Amino acid sequence: MGFELPEIINLSKQMETTIKGKVINEIILGERCKSIIKQGMCNLDKRKDEILNTPIRSIKSRGKWIFIEFENKLFLLVGEIIGKFLFQQNTDEIPSKCHVLFKFEDGSFLTFQSSLYAFLIVANEK
Numbered sequence: 001m002g003f004e005l006p007e008i009i010n011l012s013k014q015m016e017t018t019i020k021g022k023v024i025n026e027i028i029l030g031e032r033c034k035s036i037i038k039q040g041m042c043n044l045d046k047r048k049d050e051i052l053n054t055p056i057r058s059i060k061s062r063g064k065w066i067f068i069e070f071e072n073k074l075f076l077l078v079g080e081i082i083g084k085f086l087f088q089q090n091t092d093e094i095p096s097k098c099h100v101l102f103k104f105e106d107g108s109f110l111t112f113q114s115s116l117y118a119f120l121i122v123a124n125e126k
Contacts, residue, residue, distance in 0.1 A: 002082045005064060011085065012061035015068070018087050019110060023055050026103040033099040036117060041080075044100060047122035050074055065119075073125040083114035 003011065027048040029037075036042040054070040061067070065079035086095060090107040098111035100120060112120065 002080055003064065008061050008064050008066060008081075012059050012066045014087075015059040015066065015085075019068075019104070020056055020059060022104040022106065022108070024052055024102050025105050026101075027052065028101040028103070030097075030099050030101065032097065032114070036099065036114060036120070039117065041117055042100075042120040043122055044120055051076060051122055075123045075125065077119060077121045077123050078112075079119045081114075081118045082116040083112060083118050086111045086113075 027044060029044055029048075033042060033044070037045050050072075051070050051074055054072045054074070057069045057071050059066060059068050064081075065077055068076040068078065070076075083099070086098075087110050088108060094101060094109065095111050095113065098113045100112045102110040102112075104110075112118070
């Protein structure tokens with residue numbers, strides 16, 4: 001089962017507290033990410049450079065979607081999540097089974113691992 005609405009709200013609040021203001025300086029797409037790209041649920045293979053080196057302005061939830069807004073007015077839309085996120089501060093222990101790894105300037109990182117599917121879409125403002 002995917003994340004329920006209360007879980008999405010909690011996750012977006014946790015992200016707002018931990019990653020707001022951070023700058024992603026590298027996005028690594030794991031081998032397992034190919035399946036969600038092939039299904040059209042992820043466009044990070046084509047648009048990841050557009051959100052690199054841009055501070056995260058805000059994180060909000062809307063229904064079962066999380067909107068990560070960047071200072072350049074682009075969004076990373078995360079939705080229909082069946083999987084998990086893991087945020088780690090300054091450690092070398094990167095999970096081996098992650099689909100996407102977001103590395104931040106300060107050495108921390110956020111990983112996403114899908115159990116079935118999820119949308120990770122870079123989108124323009126409205």
